[in-house]
Amino acid sequence: MSKKYLRMTLNERIQHVNLFINFTILVITGFALKYPEAFWASPITDVPMGMTFRGLLHRLSGVAILTLGGYHLFYLVFTERGRGILWGMIPTLKDGSDLWETLKNNLFLNRPAKEIKMGRFNFREKFEYLGLIWGTIVMTVTGLILWFKTEWLQFFPMWTFDVARAIHFYEAILATLTIIVWHFYSVVFNPDVYPMNWAWITGQMTEHEMRLEHGIELERLKAQPKGDLTGFGEAAAAGGGRVYPPHPVEGEQVSPIRRLYGTIQGLNRGIKDWKGGA
Amino acid sequence: MGVLVFPGSRESTGVRKKRSGMMVKGVFVFLLLMVIFICPARGEDNEACLGCHQDEGLSKPGVRGQKVSLFVSQAEYSQSAHGKLSCSDCHTHIRDDAHAAGGTQAARDRVNCGGCHEKVAQAYRQSLHAKAITKGGERAAHCYDCHGKHAIYAAKDSKSMVNPTNIARTCNRCHSDKQLVKEHALGMGPTPGDLFKGSIHAMTGEVTCSSCHGSHDLRSQIDPKSSIFRSNIPHTCGECHPEIMKQFEESIHGVLAARGRSDSPTCTTCHGIHGIKAKVDPESPVNERRIALTTCPQCHAAERISKEYGITRTQVKSYYDSFHGLSYRGGDTFSANCASCHGVHDIRSSSDPKSMTHVDNLQKTCGACHPGASANFARGKIHTVASIKGEQLGEKIVGWVRVVYLVLIAAVIGGMTFFNFTDWLRKTIERKPS
Numbered sequence: 001m002s003k004k005y006l007r008m009t010l011n012e013r014i015q016h017v018n019l020f021i022n023f024t025i026l027v028i029t030g031f032a033l034k035y036p037e038a039f040w041a042s043p044i045t046d047v048p049m050g051m052t053f054r055g056l057l058h059r060l061s062g063v064a065i066l067t068l069g070g071y072h073l074f075y076l077v078f079t080e081r082g083r084g085i086l087w088g089m090i091p092t093l094k095d096g097s098d099l100w101e102t103l104k105n106n107l108f109l110n111r112p113a114k115e116i117k118m119g120r121f122n123f124r125e126k127f128e129y130l131g132l133i134w135g136t137i138v139m140t141v142t143g144l145i146l147w148f149k150t151e152w153l154q155f156f157p158m159w160t161f162d163v164a165r166a167i168h169f170y171e172a173i174l175a176t177l178t179i180i181v182w183h184f185y186s187v188v189f190n191p192d193v194y195p196m197n198w199a200w201i202t203g204q205m206t207e208h209e210m211r212l213e214h215g216i217e218l219e220r221l222k223a224q225p226k227g228d229l230t231g232f233g234e235a236a237a238a239g240g241g242r243v244y245p246p247h248p249v250e251g252e253q254v255s256p257i258r259r260l261y262g263t264i265q266g267l268n269r270g271i272k273d274w275k276g277g278a
Numbered sequence: 279m280g281v282l283v284f285p286g287s288r289e290s291t292g293v294r295k296k297r298s299g300m301m302v303k304g305v306f307v308f309l310l311l312m313v314i315f316i317c318p319a320r321g322e323d324n325e326a327c328l329g330c331h332q333d334e335g336l337s338k339p340g341v342r343g344q345k346v347s348l349f350v351s352q353a354e355y356s357q358s359a360h361g362k363l364s365c366s367d368c369h370t371h372i373r374d375d376a377h378a379a380g381g382t383q384a385a386r387d388r389v390n391c392g393g394c395h396e397k398v399a400q401a402y403r404q405s406l407h408a409k410a411i412t413k414g415g416e417r418a419a420h421c422y423d424c425h426g427k428h429a430i431y432a433a434k435d436s437k438s439m440v441n442p443t444n445i446a447r448t449c450n451r452c453h454s455d456k457q458l459v460k461e462h463a464l465g466m467g468p469t470p471g472d473l474f475k476g477s478i479h480a481m482t483g484e485v486t487c488s489s490c491h492g493s494h495d496l497r498s499q500i501d502p503k504s505s506i507f508r509s510n511i512p513h514t515c516g517e518c519h520p521e522i523m524k525q526f527e528e529s530i531h532g533v534l535a536a537r538g539r540s541d542s543p544t545c546t547t548c549h550g551i552h553g554i555k556a557k558v559d560p561e562s563p564v565n566e567r568r569i570a571l572t573t574c575p576q577c578h579a580a581e582r583i584s585k586e587y588g589i590t591r592t593q594v595k596s597y598y599d600s601f602h603g604l605s606y607r608g609g610d611t612f613s614a615n616c617a618s619c620h621g622v623h624d625i626r627s628s629s630d631p632k633s634m635t636h637v638d639n640l641q642k643t644c645g646a647c648h649p650g651a652s653a654n655f656a657r658g659k660i661h662t663v664a665s666i667k668g669e670q671l672g673e674k675i676v677g678w679v680r681v682v683y684l685v686l687i688a689a690v691i692g693g694m695t696f697f698n699f700t701d702w703l704r705k706t707i708e709r710k711p712s
Contacts, residue, residue, distance in 0.1 A: 033601075036608030044608065051610035106700035113704070146601075150650050158658020159672020165601070166664060166676045170683030177691045185698040191705040 003207045005221060007199040009081065010265060016200050018068050022061040027176050029058040034169060062143050069136050088120040089130065095123035117215025124186050128178070135175045142168040202268065327365040328352050354429040368393075391421045401495040409498075417458060424448050424493075440493070445486040446474060473553035490514050509536055511544040525623040530630075541583050548573050570597065570606055570615040596661040612647075619643055619660075 032041040044050040076082040105113040145152045145164040187197040192212050199205050210218040331350040338346050368389045392399030402408050410418035431438035439448045452458050454471035479485035497504035505514045516523025526532040534542035555562035563573045577583050579594040597603040605613035626633035634643045640656035666677035
């Protein structure tokens with residue numbers, strides 16, 4: 001079995017699942033308003049009070065994403081790993097040339113295809129992540145205007161509300177299509193990872209996947225003395241890269257949160273073992 | 279048997295309600311006269327007739343060869359409003375011996391109710407039924423079609439065919455007859471009787487056919503004196519709904535309808551005609567779920583009317599695209615529909631200071647659902663249509679936002695699709711088994 005590398009910590013995976021669920025709810029409940037006669041909206045529109053509940057759920061999920069965004073900001077600033085992500089996400093000129101070279105590879109302009117080594121976050125991921133940040137800001141601002149219209153319209157003319165409505169709608173289309181076209185290709189339909197990049201569940205990438213998408217990062221990790229990884233529970237070197245918090249000593253008081261964390265990790269391990277065993 | 283042409287006087291819609299009372303009075307006076315002048319002759323006369331006509335088997339061949347019973351039930355007749363009259367009082371052409379001597383011809387001569395019921399006969403002669411008969415060939419109601427022949431009772435008698443509880447059934451004998459309805463081009467689908475049966479009016483039991491159509495002087499709806507003539511409809515309904523009539527008459531719809539504009543709605547345009555339902559009934563056109571989908575748009579989204587009156591169809595379209603309209607289309611009943619802002623019977627032009635949509639009243643109108651709506655909240659155009667050529671700044675900006683975003687979406691998503699496709703193609707080709 002090839003070596004695996006930590007890609008997403010459990011914390012990050014929970015953030016991702018949180019975003020995934022709330023984003024989906026927002027997409028469905030949002031477009032159900034714009035296209036109330038669509039067949040897929042019928043579970044909402046056919047139910048008594050469906051549209052009222054839809055609005056409530058939309059706002060609830062919006063708040064959830066806003067909270068998640070706030071948490072994520074703290075995570076970026078106040079954790080070492082978060083700061084690493086923040087630095088890693090800054091776009092550089094190399095991302096542009098990576099994109100360009102990839103395109104040339106794809107169009108068979110580079111013969112033979114050039115091997116492109118990319119950092120911890122490649123241009124695909126940076127583009128998407130920054131797009132997500134931008135989209136969240138736009139949707140939050142316009143969404144809050146729409147939500148708190150009475151307050152907003154005390155100071156601003158009605159047409160600003162209409163503009164906010166238009167932006168909220170078109171940005172939603174852009175965001176949804178980006179997820180479907182860009183993200184789903186990256187993590188599902190891309191032949192390198194198909195049927196799926198399991199990192200969002202297992203938290204890990206194979207060495208092969210690392211080499212293809214994060215060549216520089218792979219080299220850096222390999223060169224790094226293992227001691228550097230201490231301090232990240234999951235990433236500690238012991239146990240062949242798969243390390244879990246030690247089981248509680250008999251009789252030790254464990255906080256409920258810690259226990260939940262352990263349970264999730266147990267499930268997580270089950271999934272990983274199932275995959276590894278196949 | 280005798281054919282009755284009915285009697286009566288023309289009555290205005292206003293006194294229609296009193297008609298049955300008048301009739302009863304008329305009958306009473308008539309009876310009195312009969313008692314005074316004719317009584318002595320009565321006894322033998324009826325006995326002579328009933329001697330034969332009491333036989334239930336007595337019949338004659340009808341014009342179409344069918345059997346027409348000539349039986350007269352003495353019991354029924356003596357109970358009837360005319361029970362004290364002698365046969366020959368009505369069958370004036372049948373004089374004892376002449377009839378007995380085989381004067382069947384004489385028996386065909388019509389019974390003339392108008393001989394006594396003069397005013398009613400006069401009214402009836404103006405009616406659609408009478409006119410149809412005069413034109414000839416048509417099956418239209420004679421006196422006896424609605425009142426019966428020998429078993430005529432006063433209208434307040436529950437046995438009477440014209441008792442309010444029985445009127446619908448009496449009218450339906452012809453007007454729910456599919457064949458007759460078809461022959462008279464009175465419609466293809468459900469008959470007025472069928473429609474009325476499901477209506478809120480039928481359920482109350484207080485309203486029946488004659489309440490709106492009148493009885494003896496029932497007129498065609500193209501007759502300006504008809505209670506169901508277009509511009510008379512609000513008054514007809516207003517007899518029971520006076521408050522609503524008052525509101526409607528002052529509304530923009532009512533004003534135009536009173537001028538005779540055939541495009542302006544009256545009560546029936548929105549509420550339906552025979553099958554008027556309570557507004558809580560989902561089938562009612564004025565149900566809150568249908569107002570903005572079918573009822574108002576039937577005119578306000580209609581090309582012909584909007585051109586004629588310079589009202590644009592954008593009101594409906596922009597509503598459908600607004601939050602109110604979108605949520606409403608999805609089934610939200612809390613969301614504003616047309617009536618929420620414009621009112622119901624008292625819809626007025628926004629230039630009318632009493633209008634809910636007049637600039638001075640908008641804050642209150644919006645505030646009904648948006649507590650705390652500021653004066654600024656209610657400023658601004660509501661029925662906007664986003665367009666870069668829009669007439670208002672906001673419309674233009676929203677139009678440009680749309681254009682910019684569509685270009686952006688096309689470029690970004692198009693670029694992504696292209697890039698991913700080439701990526702997929704290369705990786706697939708590289709994997710091709712050699």
